[in-house]
Amino acid sequence: MTESQKHIKPASPDLFDHDKPEEACGVFGTVAPGRDVSRLAFFALFALQHRGQESAGIAVDDDGHLTAIKDMGLVSQVFKEQTLKSLSGQAAIGHVRYSTTGSTRWANAQPVCLNRNGHTLALAHNGNIVNTAELREIMGPQGIKLTSTSDSELLAALIATNPAEDIRDAVAESMPRIKGAFSVVLLSQGTVVGFRDPWGVRPLCVGKLEDEHYVLASESCALDILGAKFLQEIEPGQMAVITDGKLELRQVVEPKKRQGFCIFEYIYFARPDSVINGLNVSQARNRMGEELARESLVEADMVIPIPDTGTPAAIGFARASGVPYGEGLIKNRYVGRTFIQPDQNLRQHGIRIKLNPLSEAIKGKSLVVVDDSIVRGNTTQKLVRMLYDAGATEVHLRISSPPITHSCFYGIDTATNTELIASEKTVEEIRKQVGADSLEYISLAGLQRALGRPAEDFCRACFTGNYPIDIPAELKLSKHRFEQIEQDPAAKEPADKEPVA
Numbered sequence: 001m002t003e004s005q006k007h008i009k010p011a012s013p014d015l016f017d018h019d020k021p022e023e024a025c026g027v028f029g030t031v032a033p034g035r036d037v038s039r040l041a042f043f044a045l046f047a048l049q050h051r052g053q054e055s056a057g058i059a060v061d062d063d064g065h066l067t068a069i070k071d072m073g074l075v076s077q078v079f080k081e082q083t084l085k086s087l088s089g090q091a092a093i094g095h096v097r098y099s100t101t102g103s104t105r106w107a108n109a110q111p112v113c114l115n116r117n118g119h120t121l122a123l124a125h126n127g128n129i130v131n132t133a134e135l136r137e138i139m140g141p142q143g144i145k146l147t148s149t150s151d152s153e154l155l156a157a158l159i160a161t162n163p164a165e166d167i168r169d170a171v172a173e174s175m176p177r178i179k180g181a182f183s184v185v186l187l188s189q190g191t192v193v194g195f196r197d198p199w200g201v202r203p204l205c206v207g208k209l210e211d212e213h214y215v216l217a218s219e220s221c222a223l224d225i226l227g228a229k230f231l232q233e234i235e236p237g238q239m240a241v242i243t244d245g246k247l248e249l250r251q252v253v254e255p256k257k258r259q260g261f262c263i264f265e266y267i268y269f270a271r272p273d274s275v276i277n278g279l280n281v282s283q284a285r286n287r288m289g290e291e292l293a294r295e296s297l298v299e300a301d302m303v304i305p306i307p308d309t310g311t312p313a314a315i316g317f318a319r320a321s322g323v324p325y326g327e328g329l330i331k332n333r334y335v336g337r338t339f340i341q342p343d344q345n346l347r348q349h350g351i352r353i354k355l356n357p358l359s360e361a362i363k364g365k366s367l368v369v370v371d372d373s374i375v376r377g378n379t380t381q382k383l384v385r386m387l388y389d390a391g392a393t394e395v396h397l398r399i400s401s402p403p404i405t406h407s408c409f410y411g412i413d414t415a416t417n418t419e420l421i422a423s424e425k426t427v428e429e430i431r432k433q434v435g436a437d438s439l440e441y442i443s444l445a446g447l448q449r450a451l452g453r454p455a456e457d458f459c460r461a462c463f464t465g466n467y468p469i470d471i472p473a474e475l476k477l478s479k480h481r482f483e484q485i486e487q488d489p490a491a492k493e494p495a496d497k498e499p500v501a
């Protein structure tokens with residue numbers, strides 16, 4: 001990739017009618033001497049690709065010598081056979097990213113690498129820190145000059161500047177100071193440390209490979225691809241230290257009474273084959289569809305999903321309502337982020353780049369159309385139009401999340417409050433705007449019933465405005481708040497490969 005390419009932004013997701021909240025990141029870590037650790041990281045990141053498609057990176061420790069490769073693009077675009085071969089070692093961490101804090105640029109790709117006590121640490125973060133101003137003050141004049149606009153580098157700098165000799169102590173002393181959502185893996189001198197905020201906002205789990213080596217990953221689907229056995233979630237406020245064949249779990253910060261696991265992980269973000277807190281994501285979505293059917297039954301000829309994320313809820317809706325399930329929209333499964341901009345003509349048909357109606361299946365039928373969420377509403381309007389054009393006689397929209405009325409500050413890009421259609425309009429106004437015959441959302445109580453756990457276990461702030469972790473006023477202004485920070489000129493000309501320490 002040339003220097004100029006590095007700074008090209010991927011085409012706006014809107015061009016491809018992607019009206020969904022954007023997931024933040026996926027992380028992975030392992031210590032597995034004798035194994036090809038970069039290949040383990042590659043396939044784990046491959047399984048976690050849904051959690052971030054803008055950049056990918058792997059850092060490997062080879063007898064204390066750390067090398068990191070990261071770039072813009074999908075995992076399979078960033079890493080080729082030769083690249084992986086150049087990343088040999090005994091321990092590795094990896095990261096896939098969608099920008100949350102900080103804009104889309106190379107310097108914000110992870111893992112972040114910083115010098116600490118003459119060694120290098122690499123860090124990969126899923127979430128969003130809310131007390132960044134306070135952390136800058138804590139580090140004060142001894143703070144490291146930051147090279148990126150991401151809060152993750154700030155987090156790495158906090159740990160790097162901690163005077164404790166042992167990396168575990170540096171992490172343990174730093175954790176209580178960090179406020180916000182963080183599921184982190186860190187690599188330093190052959191040790192991988194994973195840690196999670198005391199609210200437990202983002203997932204992080206640990207598993208064991210067949211050869212007894214341990215792995216950490218955002219979701220259990222990444223363990224499955226490696227043949228690793230799921231052991232447990234890293235609990236809120238817990239730290240997991242992995243060395244050669246050993247796992248040490250330490251409760252560093254008391255878990256908060258009012259927990260904050262992101263309920264949207266179950267609705268949309270996590271992969272359906274992942275199991276989180278003992279609940280399979282696909283089954284959770286089936287149950288959301290069943291609840292939705294009980295709450296808002298309608299007479300129709302067929303239930304169809306907006307694929308793929310609407311599919312499990314549509315199956316549940318069909319099961320509970322007795323209305324037959326069918327496919328009415330075909331998704332191009334290979335569509336991802338692209339650097340190629342469509343021309344004006346293609347732009348007009350943007351939605352068909354991703355979804356195309358099966359006219360033969362839907363012509364002359366009244367449809368229940370199940371989707372997981374509506375963010376801005378622009379795509380939904382085009383979808384409804386497309387279904388009528390393909391011959392549907394009625395379109396009844398059923399949404400397996402409650403209306404999204406508030407922005408997320410914990411690592412998800414849900415757009416600003418004013419861009420969220422449900423923050424400005426009633427359900428009936430939205431129905432009129434998107435042009436459907438009827439529109440119903442699952443209720444918060446119905447969602448809770450589907451998950452079988454109390455509301456206090458979850459963050460549901462994008463539906464209620466009740467944020468489990470206080471949000472400083474300045475943070476509410478913009479996710480690009482670090483853009484004004486003076487940049488280290490060296491950061492503007494990054495090398496593709498970072499050989500460090």
Ligand code: SF4
Nearest residue numbers: 262263408459461462
């Ligand atoms: Fe998840 Fe919404 Fe809470 Fe963000 S605000 S963590 S998207 S539930």
